[in-house]
Amino acid sequence: MSAPIVRNLADLRAAILPWRDAGARIGVVPTMGALHDGHLSLARAAKRVCDRVIVTIFVNPRQFSTPEDVARYPRTEQADAARLARHGVDAIYVPDVDQIYPDGFATTVTVSGLTEVMDGIHRPGHFAGVTTVVAKLLAQTSATDAFFGEKDFQQLQVVRRMVRDLDMPVTIHGCPTIREIDGLAMSSRNLLLSDRARTIAPALVEQMEQMAAAIVSGRPAEEAQRAAIAALKQAGFTDVDYIEMRANDDLSLLTTPSRPARLFAAAWLAGVRLIDNIAVER
Numbered sequence: 626m627s628a629p630i631v632r633n634l635a636d637l638r639a640a641i642l643p644w645r646d647a648g649a650r651i652g653v654v655p656t657m658g659a660l661h662d663g664h665l666s667l668a669r670a671a672k673r674v675c676d677r678v679i680v681t682i683f684v685n686p687r688q689f690s691t692p693e694d695v696a697r698y699p700r701t702e703q704a705d706a707a708r709l710a711r712h713g714v715d716a717i718y719v720p721d722v723d724q725i726y727p728d729g730f731a732t733t734v735t736v737s738g739l740t741e742v743m744d745g746i747h748r749p750g751h752f753a754g755v756t757t758v759v760a761k762l763l764a765q766t767s768a769t770d771a772f773f774g775e776k777d778f779q780q781l782q783v784v785r786r787m788v789r790d791l792d793m794p795v796t797i798h799g800c801p802t803i804r805e806i807d808g809l810a811m812s813s814r815n816l817l818l819s820d821r822a823r824t825i826a827p828a829l830v831e832q833m834e835q836m837a838a839a840i841v842s843g844r845p846a847e848e849a850q851r852a853a854i855a856a857l858k859q860a861g862f863t864d865v866d867y868i869e870m871r872a873n874d875d876l877s878l879l880t881t882p883s884r885p886a887r888l889f890a891a892a893w894l895a896g897v898r899l900i901d902n903i904a905v906e907r
Contacts, residue, residue, distance in 0.1 A: 659813035663803035687754030822895035
């Protein structure tokens with residue numbers, strides 16, 4: 626049975642009120658739609674933990690650099706609803722922009738430190754858009770739990786910091802990255818890849834794995850980084866924003882995996898920006 630699609634905040638609150646009165650544990654899965662198996666894995670994780678589950682679909686204009694990028698983002702609402710019907714979610718919240726940013730909206734939630742590296746450098750204003758909309762969605766859904774994929778690991782850590790710093794009564798769950806059979810991390814943006822680019826895309830994780838293995842074996846991180854960038858460009862990637870090893874907790878740059886670490890990458894292929902991260906196993 627399909628979950629109801631709710632488009633305005635008043636209707637959402639009316640649906641949630643009896644859940645709250647019953648003391649239900651409410652899980653929210655924030656998405657921008659174009660759902661794939663990675664998103665569905667978050668819905669399944671939420672169903673295991675929570676009494677009620679809301680999936681939100683909102684293409685947030687505040688986390689894009691240009692209106693053109695917002696317009697280009699894939700929108701597949703009916704297909705998304707059909708996919709979610711098989712997973713027993715209780716509501717799909719698809720708010721219009723004015724339900725999130727009404728006239729006169731003047732508040733921005735920002736997190737310092739964690740947002741000043743990697744995507745924070747290459748996508749100015751992106752994380753302020755993310756934290757603002759997530760704060761809104763957590764409040765609007767009365768969430769007790771929220772579920773995010775580790776593919777956007779920097780985002781996950783930023784959201785965790787926001788919730789902790791603002792004493793929000795929400796538990797943030799990080800869920801493993803789901804990959805295609807060839808290793809490519811699932812992403813809505815993969816739909817924008819041409820057939821040829823799609824065959825090249827798995828080179829990103831392949832080079833990350835090789836770079837991580839080289840570092841663990843003792844090769845200097847900068848040398849391994851240069852080799853990975855050269856290999857990606859040879860494969861057909863047009864630019865590499867970053868490919869580097871950072872600490873799990875505070876995202877500080879590391880030259881050796883002296884503490885729990887991940888390798889992070891963002892690279893451009895045929896006009897599409899792909900991101901990924903993997904654990905560096907010592």
